[in-house]
Amino acid sequence: MLQGKKILLAISGSIAAYKMATLTRLLVKEGAVVKIIMTPSATTFITPLTLSTLSKNEVVTELSEHNTWTNHVMLGRWADVMLVAPASANTIAKMAHGFCDNLLLATYLSATCPVCFAPAMDEDMWHHQATQANIQQLLNYGHALLPVEKGELASGLFGEGRMAEPETIVAFLQQHFAKNTTAPQAASSGPLAGKIALVSAGPTVEAIDPVRYISNRSSGKMGIAIAEALADAGAEVKLVLGPTHLSTSHAGVKTIPVQSAADMFSACVAEYPMADVIVMAAAVADYRPAHVADRKIKKGEGGMVLELEKTHDILRTLGNNKAPEQVLVGFSLETNNERENALKKLREKNLDLVVLNSLADPGAGFNHDTNKVTLFDNRGKETALPLQSKQAVAREIVNAIISLQHA
Known part of the structure; x- marks a missing residue:
């Protein structure tokens, strides 16, 4: 190139x-x-x-x-x-x-x-x-x-x-x-035709030694569904996907595989300046081992203390550097004070839309095929969605993004 x-x-x-x-x-x-x-x-x-x-x-x-x-x-x-x-x-x-x-x-x-x-x-x-x-x-x-x-x-x-x-x-x-290539391309149709979307999905894994790691329960289902819904709406989608058994074969989605939070940070930072729509749906580790052993740590008689350090805050970094024409969407997975924490993230990380996902709702959260979310946008609009398939939730999120694009 x-x-x-x-x-x-x-x-x-x-x-x-x-x-x-x-x-x-x-x-x-x-x-x-x-x-x-x-x-x-x-x-x-x-x-x-x-x-x-x-x-x-x-x-x-x-x-x-x-x-x-x-x-x-x-x-x-x-x-x-x-x-x-x-x-x-x-x-x-x-x-x-x-x-x-x-x-x-x-x-x-x-x-x-x-x-x-x-x-x-x-x-x-x-x-x-x-x-x-x-x-x-x-x-x-x-x-x-x-x-x-x-x-x-x-x-x-x-x-x-x-x-x-x-x-x-x-x-x-x-x-x-x-x-910005001028090579002819097949024209796409839909409300997001001509737009570039960046989506993150799945977990990250943070190495402890060559054998062990710390991670979370994210499957990537929700993020993949959003990437496909954006592509269905006409966008050219880049999907930064953490380690998961799931994938997408959608022709409008290009997958960028990553492993760690640092990998995901680098990939998102490299891709985001070209993106018109950014949806950070990945469950990125907030902490990683401060020191990674180059050999397998052998089990001892006593316990083991694992020192952790903070990872890059990808969403905050993108929010701090968001261009006026970009639409930035984040997820807020909560177990308590859900609404308060979601609105705080919307405000502090300069988001246009935050998706509140409560683990207190049956059928929502990790590894389910369904989800129940509430959308908060930067204009003060609040939309509570019923429990439905993650594909249906993804379409609702994309509709909200389209509304923000035309605001």
Whole structure:
């Protein structure tokens, strides 16, 4: 999908700039033509010579009036996509407000191609309301965000703000071009024709050692039914499916198999920027073993203490980075204070629709062929559905999504 694509990689000053060597190598390996521009501060983290050697093109750091290849207008018109990575807090702020004091920003303001950006910064900078406002402004401009990841940061702290890994960025670009390909395709019909939907379903498994894992009771039935109902409505569906014996043969659904919560996070983050409708129906583990043994843990005389750490909150990540035109749906499986907890999730995770699933209702929840749910949307509408097949519930959820799309 990247063969012959012209990618303009714009690197700003961040420690994550060192990863651009790997990204450049991967893009070239995929057949892309890569040209690179850097801010002066970016050159303190990785040399232009390194990137020029890997990209097989001159790396430019200053505005030039003597060579049309380095002219910011020509660069902005040359590219099929402009990728700002890493995008520092400073560069994001300048992009959001139209500053133009270096080659990267001048080229950005001249770009006629789609623009994507991959932020990189420390957690407190990432969560600052000014940074979030600037990111929202770039989303309002129609640019695509590669969400930050959670991990070890340059400050030595552990948290959100880590730039997406090079492999994730490559997958994102592949999906970008797959969505925007001009190859003729058979026209689909239905109220969601031309839309791309992303659905997660099933459980995740979190390894303890090569033999054992922790998981949950989800079968994936509800999520698969939703994926098929979205496809029936005309959408092109990507189904991120955890380990389950169930599958779908629907022609309109492409399955992306995953195992762990980390796998599901990476797959959803890579796919979600291209999606118009996102339904997160998977039962993702909230915790995973902090340390995974490389050999089977032998049974001892006493008990065993298993230390757990939090997994990525996929729904919150997508909600924090949701574009205005996207519809995001989450599930709230509850055993007590059901309505209160569902509305809290709707509000705190920036959802358009939340599906309340109570385990207190007979015939609802895991492994049943039926379900009983209540829908809450961001306009204050509440819809209680009777106990019915999961396929019927899926159609009701899709009807609610269609209503939100046309609101």
